[in-house]
Amino acid sequence: MSIALSLANLVAVALFIYGLHQLNSPPTARAGNRLAMVGMAIALVSSLIQTQGIGWWAILVGVILGGAIGIVAALRVKMTAMPQMVALYNGAGGGAAALISTLEFFVLASGNGENAVVSVSLVLSAIIGCLSFAGSIIAFLKLQELMTGRPITYPGQQVVNAAILLAILGLAGWFIATLGTMPVLAFLGLLLCSLLLGVLFVLPIGGADMPVVISLLNSFTGLAVAVTGFEINSTLLIICGALVGASGTLLTVMMGKAMNRPLTNVLFGAFGSGGGSEPAAGSGGPQQIRSASADDVAIMLAYASKVIFVPGYGMAVAQAQHSVKALGDQLEKRGVKVLYAIHPVAGRMPGHMNVLLAESNVPYELLLDMEDANPEFPTTDVALVIGANDVTNPAARNVKSSPIYGMPILDVDKAANVIVLKRSMRSGFAGIDNPLYEMPNTSMLFGDAKASVDALTAAVKAL
Amino acid sequence: MNDIAHLIQLLTVLLLAVFVGFEVISKVPTTLHTPLMSATNAIHGIVFIGAIVVVGALFAGPTSPLLAVISVAALTLGAINVFGGFAVTERMLQMFKKKEGPRS
Numbered sequence: 105m106s107i108a109l110s111l112a113n114l115v116a117v118a119l120f121i122y123g124l125h126q127l128n129s130p131p132t133a134r135a136g137n138r139l140a141m142v143g144m145a146i147a148l149v150s151s152l153i154q155t156q157g158i159g160w161w162a163i164l165v166g167v168i169l170g171g172a173i174g175i176v177a178a179l180r181v182k183m184t185a186m187p188q189m190v191a192l193y194n195g196a197g198g199g200a201a202a203l204i205s206t207l208e209f210f211v212l213a214s215g216n217g218e219n220a221v222v223s224v225s226l227v228l229s230a231i232i233g234c235l236s237f238a239g240s241i242i243a244f245l246k247l248q249e250l251m252t253g254r255p256i257t258y259p260g261q262q263v264v265n266a267a268i269l270l271a272i273l274g275l276a277g278w279f280i281a282t283l284g285t286m287p288v289l290a291f292l293g294l295l296l297c298s299l300l301l302g303v304l305f306v307l308p309i310g311g312a313d314m315p316v317v318i319s320l321l322n323s324f325t326g327l328a329v330a331v332t333g334f335e336i337n338s339t340l341l342i343i344c345g346a347l348v349g350a351s352g353t354l355l356t357v358m359m360g361k362a363m364n365r366p367l368t369n370v371l372f373g374a375f376g377s378g379g380g381s382e383p384a385a386g387s388g389g390p391q392q393i394r395s396a397s398a399d400d401v402a403i404m405l406a407y408a409s410k411v412i413f414v415p416g417y418g419m420a421v422a423q424a425q426h427s428v429k430a431l432g433d434q435l436e437k438r439g440v441k442v443l444y445a446i447h448p449v450a451g452r453m454p455g456h457m458n459v460l461l462a463e464s465n466v467p468y469e470l471l472l473d474m475e476d477a478n479p480e481f482p483t484t485d486v487a488l489v490i491g492a493n494d495v496t497n498p499a500a501r502n503v504k505s506s507p508i509y510g511m512p513i514l515d516v517d518k519a520a521n522v523i524v525l526k527r528s529m530r531s532g533f534a535g536i537d538n539p540l541y542e543m544p545n546t547s548m549l550f551g552d553a554k555a556s557v558d559a560l561t562a563a564v565k566a567l
Numbered sequence: 568m569n570d571i572a573h574l575i576q577l578l579t580v581l582l583l584a585v586f587v588g589f590e591v592i593s594k595v596p597t598t599l600h601t602p603l604m605s606a607t608n609a610i611h612g613i614v615f616i617g618a619i620v621v622v623g624a625l626f627a628g629p630t631s632p633l634l635a636v637i638s639v640a641a642l643t644l645g646a647i648n649v650f651g652g653f654a655v656t657e658r659m660l661q662m663f664k665k666k667e668g669p670r671s
Contacts, residue, residue: 155622159625226621308657459602467666
């Protein structure tokens, strides 16, 4: 029996790894996800057989309830809302890990304690699971705009967090020293402190830094699951947790690199809170900024030979991805070469823009990442910036005092003409002026991104 | 001593899995990073199986209503994670299309 279970788990692990491997290219990615599903089904069935029907009703309730919530949400969510959806599922995983530890704690507390390995992994999985759960919920609330996406800071923030962390470490030490037989109230205190820390550490992180936070929370949950594996002696959980932890860590590092900011700066820097003090006005409005009409821009686009679209979070907010695709089609019909340049941290999670454009049927071959896009700009007639700001800001290249100095950007300013679709002259998320808007080859097209793109499409059609 | 040997075995597995993870994930192109995140999300839904194992062991003995509630909550969260994660990944990956040859 046990051998069959181990073999089933081995097969499941192989399928997970091979499935992830197949995510290395879009044509095979779907098969990869299916393989991972098969792996999960095998692991699920074999573990169900192993329980011999004990606790079947609880499992049934969980599957029906959780399965229904998960699947219905997955089928209904809008692609623009994908970051918060991923945050929620991530939080669910972290929460489950923490609850498993809580169950194990009650089992331990009623006995004479367990060995050190179980105690250490139990307490770690409880702490990290709670962090991930609470952090993901806050990330969700911010992304869903149920609370402000701006960084929330208050005096002494770091001190409060440090104090809570110390309390957590102290309680964890107590837990380990007593091999898991500490009073129930103390354990609850540990859980509460961990939840609180999860809330407090995401609060000061602003919307534009969400790609980093989502990746980091992803790796936290992976870690929590791996540690849970040690707790219940399951190599299956250890391997899966490690795979996810590695993936989340890798993405976190990539996102940090794409912003040229160390992780500590993202987590503790409360980016943008300083610059936010000058509201609305930003660069003070009408310097040498040229605004263009949709008709002017349409002519420019229609007679260009190469156009690059540069989407940003503004495209997601305006739900403009289908309009963008329609404009691209219209231009292609006239023989214009249309490409898309995507900055790694455009949007609110890694690959956010790619998914939106995939939704609107833009072939993925046309989506260029930064390294491939930048050499294209000097030979581009028009760069159309759709709701992106900081990732196109040339100040990152040469203004040493700029908060984003050193961040790799898309070189849209090297294109012959730059058109920026923007709601208003408000400065971007970070409250930083964007000298791009004042360059002689730049024109602004003000208005809602979707409305502007639709107007452009109509104008191009009419030509 | 046996315990330690077992722990080292588990740590070996962890280490190898981490390396495999880095190796496999680093080959995923940026365009698939969102599906990658949601797929790995679904994979850490394996925690659902952890919940099944723990609940199975727990319910073999006497339980309290409190533990039953926590069990159901853990199982529900785990199930949301697994089923939702795979479903949303599947939905996203359906959308990634190659350039169509002749007009659609």
